[in-house]
Structures are given as C-alpha cells and as structure tokens.
Amino acid sequence: MSRAESGHGFAPIGVVRSCFGEKFGIPRQPGLVPEAEAVVELFPPHDRAEAVEGLDGFSHVWLVFVFHGVPGPSRGLRVRPPRLGGNRRLGVFASRSMFRPNPIGLSAVRLEQVEIREGRARLRVSGVDLLDGTPILDIKPYLPYADSIPEARAGYAPAAPQAMLSVSFSPQAAAVLGARQDGEKLRRLIDAVVGLDPRPAYRAEEARRRVYGMRLCDLVVRWTLDDAGACVLQLSQVDPSGLNGAGRTTSPDSV
Amino acid sequence: MSRAESGHGFAPIGVVRSCFGEKFGIPRQPGLVPEAEAVVELFPPHDRAEAVEGLDGFSHVWLVFVFHGVPGPSRGLRVRPPRLGGNRRLGVFASRSMFRPNPIGLSAVRLEQVEIREGRARLRVSGVDLLDGTPILDIKPYLPYADSIPEARAGYAPAAPQAMLSVSFSPQAAAVLGARQDGEKLRRLIDAVVGLDPRPAYRAEEARRRVYGMRLCDLVVRWTLDDAGACVLQLSQVDPSGLNGAGRTTSPDSV
Numbered sequence: 001m002s003r004a005e006s007g008h009g010f011a012p013i014g015v016v017r018s019c020f021g022e023k024f025g026i027p028r029q030p031g032l033v034p035e036a037e038a039v040v041e042l043f044p045p046h047d048r049a050e051a052v053e054g055l056d057g058f059s060h061v062w063l064v065f066v067f068h069g070v071p072g073p074s075r076g077l078r079v080r081p082p083r084l085g086g087n088r089r090l091g092v093f094a095s096r097s098m099f100r101p102n103p104i105g106l107s108a109v110r111l112e113q114v115e116i117r118e119g120r121a122r123l124r125v126s127g128v129d130l131l132d133g134t135p136i137l138d139i140k141p142y143l144p145y146a147d148s149i150p151e152a153r154a155g156y157a158p159a160a161p162q163a164m165l166s167v168s169f170s171p172q173a174a175a176v177l178g179a180r181q182d183g184e185k186l187r188r189l190i191d192a193v194v195g196l197d198p199r200p201a202y203r204a205e206e207a208r209r210r211v212y213g214m215r216l217c218d219l220v221v222r223w224t225l226d227d228a229g230a231c232v233l234q235l236s237q238v239d240p241s242g243l244n245g246a247g248r249t250t251s252p253d254s255v
Numbered sequence: 256m257s258r259a260e261s262g263h264g265f266a267p268i269g270v271v272r273s274c275f276g277e278k279f280g281i282p283r284q285p286g287l288v289p290e291a292e293a294v295v296e297l298f299p300p301h302d303r304a305e306a307v308e309g310l311d312g313f314s315h316v317w318l319v320f321v322f323h324g325v326p327g328p329s330r331g332l333r334v335r336p337p338r339l340g341g342n343r344r345l346g347v348f349a350s351r352s353m354f355r356p357n358p359i360g361l362s363a364v365r366l367e368q369v370e371i372r373e374g375r376a377r378l379r380v381s382g383v384d385l386l387d388g389t390p391i392l393d394i395k396p397y398l399p400y401a402d403s404i405p406e407a408r409a410g411y412a413p414a415a416p417q418a419m420l421s422v423s424f425s426p427q428a429a430a431v432l433g434a435r436q437d438g439e440k441l442r443r444l445i446d447a448v449v450g451l452d453p454r455p456a457y458r459a460e461e462a463r464r465r466v467y468g469m470r471l472c473d474l475v476v477r478w479t480l481d482d483a484g485a486c487v488l489q490l491s492q493v494d495p496s497g498l499n500g501a502g503r504t505t506s507p508d509s510v
Contacts, residue, residue: 007264007265007266008264008265008266008267008321008390008392009262009263009264009265010262010263010264010265010357010359011262011263011356011357012263013356013357029398029400029401030401031400031401031404032401045332046332046348046356048332050332050333050346051332051333051346051347051348052346052348052349053333053344053345053346053349054345054346054349054350054410054411055346055348055349055410056410057349057408057409057410057411058349058407058408058409058410059404059406059407059408059409060404060407060408061348062361064319064357064359064361066263077300077301077303077305077306078305078306078308089308090308090309091305091306091307091308091309091310092306093301093306093307093310093316093393093394093395093396094307094308094309094310094312094313094396095309095395095396096395096396096398100393101266101268101301101393102265102266102268102319102392102393104265104319104359104392104393106317106319106361106395106402108401108402108404135263137263137357137359138348138355138356138357138359139348140348140350140351140361141348141349141350141351141409141410141412142404142407142409143284143351143407143409143412144404144405144406144407144409144413145284145286145409145412145413145414145415146284146285146286146287146363146415147361147363147402147403147404147407148402148403148404148405148407149286149314149315149363149397149399149402149403150399150403150405151314151399152313152314152315152397152399152402152403153312153313153314153315154312154313154314154396154397154398154399154400155309155310155311155312155313155396156309156312157396157398157400158399158400159400160400160401
C-alpha cells in the first residue's frame with residue numbers, strides 16, 4: 001500500500017485585498033456579509049486575460065486559499081468551534097477551523113466583476129470572509145450541479161448564524177460616515193459585521209460596556225454592547241504606519 | 256504591495272482507495288455516479304478517532320485533494336473543457352480541469368460512514384470522481400448555508416451531464432457479474448459510468464464498433480457503441496502484475 005506522504009508544494013497565484021485588516025470580526029463563513037467586498041489580484045503570468053476567459057459567465061467562484069496569519073500546520077487533532085461556544089472540542093476534520101494539519105481554506109464567493117485593466121486581470125468579489133493579504137492557491141468556477149447540496153445535513157451547524165444585534169451609531173461615528181463618499185456602503189458593512197456579534201460565544205456573557213475594536217478597511221471601529229444591542233462609539237483612521245494598533249488594544253483576544 | 260509568492264508545502268493527510276484505476280472513465284464531477292464508492296484512508300496521526308469526532312453528524316464532506324496522475328503544475332493559461340467538445344479553449348480559472356497552476360481539486364462527496372477499527376479512523380464515501388491513490392490534503396464538513404448556492408449561474412456548465420447511453424451486457428459480461436456476490440452493485444456502477452459516455456465529445460462522431468476499455472475495481476471493462484447505446488462486451492480480471500495493461504490498449508487516449 002503506497003502512502004504518498006511526500007509533500008506537495010504550491011505557489012500562490014494571487015492575493016486577496018479585503019476590508020478585513022485583522023482576524024477578529026471576520027464573518028465565520030463566506031456569504032454571511034454580502035457587503036464584504038474584496039479584490040483578488042492575480043500574479044503574473046496568471047493575471048493575463050486568457051487565464052480568466054469565460055469566467056464572467058459564472059456568478060460565483062471558489063477561492064482556494066492559505067489561511068493567513070496562522071503560524072503553520074496545526075498538530076492538534078481537535079478544535080473548539082466558535083459555534084459550540086468554544087467549550088466543546090470536536091475533530092479538526094469535523095470543523096472549518098483555520099487551525100488544521102494543512103491550513104487550506106475554501107470560500108464560495110460572489111463574482112461581481114472580472115476586471116481587465118491594461119491587459120491585467122483581477123476579480124471583484126463579495127461575501128468574503130478573508131483577511132487582507134490572504135494567499136490564493138486556486139480559483140474555480142462554482143458548479144451548482146456538483147457543488148450545491150441544499151439537502152445536506154450539517155451536524156452542529158445546520159443554518160447560518162443570524163445577525164443578533166441591532167447596531168446604532170454614536171454622533172461621532174455617524175459624522176465620520178456622513179463625511180465620506182462611501183459612507184452609506186461602510187455603514188451597511190459595519191452594521192452587518194458588528195451585528196453578527198463576532199465575540200467568541202464563551203465571552204457573550206461578559207460584562208456590558210466593554211469596548212470591542214476591529215480594523216475594517218481604513219478605519220478602526222470601536223463598539224460596545226448594551227441592552228438595546230451594539231453601539232458603534234467611534235470610527236478613527238487606521239494609522240498607516242500600523243504603529244497605533246488601536247484595533248488590537250481593545251480586541252478581546254489581546255486585552 | 257506584498258506578493259506572497261513564496262511556496263506553501265502540504266503533506267497529504269490521507270489517500271483515496273477508489274474503484275477508478277485509470278483516468279479514462281472517471282465521472283467528470285462528484286455526485287454524478289452515486290454508485291461510485293471509495294474509502295479515505297487517513298495517515299497517522301490523523302487516523303486517530305478524535306480527528307473525526309463529530310463528523311458523523313454531516314451527510315457530506317469536502318475532499319481537498321491533489322490531482323493524481325498529473326505530472327505537476329500546468330503552465331498553460333487556457334484549457335479545453337470536455338463539456339465544450341474539446342475544441343474551444345477557456346481560461347484555466349474558468350474550468351475545473353486537472354491541468355492547473357496548482358493541481359488541487361475539490362469534491363463534495365456523500366459521507367456514508369465514519370469507520371473506527373482498532374482505534375484507526377477511515378471514511379466510507381460515495382459519489383466520488385477520484386482516481387485510486389489520490390492524495391488527500393484536507394477533509395472539511397459540507398456546510399449547506401455557506402457552500403450550497405443552488406441559484407448560482409454556471410456559464411457553459413449549467414446542469415449535470417445526463418447519462419445518454421442505455422447500457423446492455425453481453426452474455427460473457429452478464430455471466431461474470433452473475434457469479435459475483437457484488438455483481439448487482441457492480442452492474443449498476445458499470446451502467447452509470449459507461450452510460451455517461453466518457454469519450455471526449457470530439458470523439459463522439461468516431462466510427463461505431465470501436466472498442467473502449469477502462470479499469471473499474473478489479474475488472475477491465477470493454478464496451479462498444481451501436482445504434483441502441485453501449486454494449487459491455489467483456490469483463491476480465493485486471494492482471495494484478497499490472498503488465499497486461501488491457502484497459503489501456505483500447506482506451507481512446509492511447510490508441
């Protein structure tokens with residue numbers, strides 16, 4: 001019985017440019033936040049128009065990617081899926097966790113546009129759950145007759161998590177949005193992302209009034225929770241030097 | 256702009272043991288032949304029961320695999336999808352061809368059983384389109400809320416290819432099947448695989464009475480086409496030494 005355990009090497013064919021600047025706050029599966037847009041930049045020679053010829057006939061594509069910001073292969077055979085509150089452990093192959101023996105991810109995303117500029121192709125996609133800078137190994141057309149199994153039974157994750165929180169905006173946050181051309185689009189994105197309540201389930205009972213933060217596009221978004229839902233307190237520019245780390249100092253994983 | 260072009264190395268976590276002993280004849284997508292069964296053997300330490308704990312709650316899984324029997328990364332940016340008759344070329348990222356820059360494949364298959372024997376786990380799956388010996392990089396639960404997009408628009412491949420040929424069996428073939436305990440199951444498998452007409456579309460106009468052959472499980476299946484459909488002429492044992500190559504001498508790609 002041959003074992004075929006020798007390794008396989010793959011070089012990225014492109015990279016994701018997304019609004020998600022850090023892991024905290026990213027929707028846990030694709031499609032949950034249609035407002036989450038991204039660009040797949042292709043590396044030469046894969047950026048030539050002929051490599052994507054015919055792709056514009058498809059509404060969705062698979063992105064096969066390497067989980068970004070994960071140190072490497074995970075040796076653990078069990079993980080704690082956030083859907084189970086982070087307390088119960090399950091087999092790594094029964095989960096979509098990024099901590100896996102081979103940290104390869106799959107996302108079905110909507111293909112908004114195949115853009116050809118000066119002979120170079122890139123893809124505009126939406127519904128992404130991918131960190132900015134995620135390396136892309138492959139792009140495949142979504143084939144509903146082979147890939148869509150609506151009747152599939154899905155253990156502990158039978159349905160999409162619904163946005164649980166109504167989201168309001170402080171006067172400062174509303175003013176920042178009002179002053180931007182993309183303000184309404186950003187408002188919808190923040191509403192969707194914060195409304196999904198990205199806190200790990202085991203933290204959901206933490207004290208109210210705690211301030212959470214994440215980087216989203218060029219902004220640091222800070223919000224808190226009260227009996228009415230979530231309130232976005234402050235929107236501030238990400239320091240392009242990356243030195244202020246404002247999002248990180250208030251994110252649950254680093255406080 | 257960072258390029259992240261450094262390579263990523265992945266070691267298989269398992270291997271597929273399937274009824275498909277050669278590429279010719281394999282259904283072109285998963286799910287087309289529910290009768291096509293396979294076993295995913297996991298390599299240590301991934302074969303420990305804890306790695307698949309909770310997976311039995313799912314009816315389907317994704318197999319992320321390396322296309323087997325493909326010499327390596329493909330440099331071509333365009334391919335000839337069989338669905339288009341093999342004459343029209345399309346971008347490699349608009350196709351599910353095995354000839355890709357990173358020869359990684361995705362198949363959603365039915366999970367029939369999670370088998371634990373003497374503490375070692377393996378998966379019984381069906382609806383496979385995978386060559387025997389295919390290296391598996393990852394197994395993920397199928398999540399219909401994220402993975403199933405029945406309304407997706409799929410360019411040149413909007414629907415599954417239908418079995419086009421009615422399949423009959425010669426007295427010799429019927430006798431071989433009749434003498435086996437798994438004869439009825441094998442008959443259904445041969446019926447489904449041959450009925451899909453695995454010939455490349457550009458060969459469909461070739462002269463009738465040509466004999467096609469493929470290895471399926473432990474058999475070499477030989478069939479021909481006539482006005483009534485396909486007729487399975489002969490079933491013979493694969494020479495375990497692999498020296499007779501009976502299937503290959505009559506397959507369209509090698510004649």
